[in-house]
Amino acid sequence: MQYKIKDISLAEAGHAQLEWAEMHMPALMSIQREIEKNKPLSGVSIAAVLHITKETGVLAKTLKLAGAKVALAASNPLSTQDDVAAALVKYYGINVFAWKGETEEDYYENIKKLMEFKPEVVMDDGGDLHAYIHQNELFQNMAGGTEETTTGVIRLKAMEQEKVLKYPVIAVNNAFTKYLFDNRFGTGQSAIDGVLRATNILIAGKTCVVVGYGWVGRGIASRLRGLGGRVIVVEASPLRALEAIMEGFEVMSMREAAKIGDLFITATGNIRAISKDHIMEMKDGAILANAGHFNVEIDVEGLRSIATRRRTIRPFTEEHVLSDGRRIYLLADGRLVNLAAGEGHPSEVMDLSFSNQALSVLYIVKKKGTLEPKVYDVPTEIDERVARLKLEAMGIKIEELTKEQVEYSKQWKYGT
Template identity: 40%
Template structure:
């Protein structure tokens, strides 16, 4: 057995376990095999390549799809890629890819002339728009709030095909973002740092669904939590949920651990870092690694020391230091051990993906061009399936 076969076998074993714990996709796979909604269609994907994603790709392939896929920077798991390649899928990327190589992988997927896009951060949508290939795309899905913002702002009026934004779904907001991300971010913080949660002071930047979940699970473990939120209604909600609420600059001196979850760039800047106590820990839970201004932080540091693969100590000119987790990338996909949201949360989110892609493939005339939420009838059907799979009806 060569090294590649051993890696693929390892990936297959991990996927086998995870597949057995994703009942929603298990239920839809034989349905897709019968309906074949993606026959003759190529799906271009840019999404974190890990075992749960592999189960999603298997489901889409069962529906007749040809897959051309790449992961997101820094989160690709090589054993999963090796297994998918052995199955005959065209999968690009590796864990150690540079940013330039990752950009080339995204470009290759976009340039493969996909009929449907399964996007994460609107990278593929931007690529097909920039290269003039958008007219040949039937439509797609976008996983993230960050990607939805790009579609509605940066790419507004330039995307001629329908894109269902999965993070606009109330079902996903509750199931995957609030509970999935909330649980996985706190679990990852504990696993990476081995720090105590009870009694420690946390600042969560952003009180969208992910921020709500992170704050909820931190408090459930005994953390003291404050919320920084500029939207008046979300700040109102956070206050009534019992959190201290203020602007980030006013919370910087109080906090010990700072977690961003806004989907927008430039949240933790030099000005904010200058107000933090010595030893403050910085983590990002948003899709893009832009919420913490890492480039500026590193540029003005006196030394950056890698403690381990997911922890860096950044010494500052005034003698203080801060601790940066995962280089500012998504903290719940970093470090050793299990990564990402729970299996059940991702099963829910990926069923939203599969049925939304089916709607785009088979009934595009029912959808308008541009970004839009998951159709209501799909949300309600998936909610029924999830309650049944969870056993909450028994």
């Protein structure tokens, strides 16, 4: 067993965090109990680049109990919960290479370390592991992989388009039980939680600018409005912009919004959604946060180039003073604010995402050698099974179609 973490003495506290997460992840725990019995992953080596949170810990433990050899690294330099990393090493024998506050060099060294375990299945969040494997031609032993987030799926689709993808990947992000809940309800709540932990500001009465109106942006905008914020949406897609208008939000260009916003949260998955020129238009005290996977959405280098001085005024809150005295506040170094300044998604929502991950890994192992090297959506039967497990855990019974109704839905002859 190998590991490189911050402090193994944190393991007891991390174990308590894992117990708390398990209590709120009934669907995944149901899967865990099932596969612990028959060990369908016996002898399978799995490498995962994920946020090392208590919820990820439950997923890793599930795979280990199913017989797999598991090695973990972080998908963000600031997202690791060090007590959880310690617990996974000490109590469950999982190889962890992650700690909060990694340098960029540390980050890639830890990804490199995972490949020493010769994984047959890889799990990724953002696509860095998949990219590393392909750039270094380390895919010979691979049965397939999964991808957790929108950014990673976009990268993998580009690899498929360029015909360089060498193994099948299941886009867990595209499951209904992932993006409809994790992206919208999970990030919607946890991104704001990260902002509040870093700043302790009052949202009510503030002009809040949400940059991007995908599922993540929808969730953030909805919750900011629920807290009393005046919400403005910045969006490049005419369809999404129209939807935001119909939902009752104001919609304008970034240049317009920059002049009036108090709090800005990016959720585009694209580079420089807030540029140096936009920052130059902002008023004194503006707060910048990012909810996208990579720290490219806010032009951090541009901000620092125009600042005459900067200081950390609160944990994860950096003050930048411009030449005219205006102060701009950057949260969590422009990285994922929910994980860098907070704890990430609530366990209840990660229950869905990580149930999809576990079942997708089982699917890949079962189908080894039969899937083409392309990006696949989560099979419908897995998506629906996860939803049913969650509903059952919540004590909710849904309607069942009668045989007559099933037959009616398949025919075309009956009309008015």
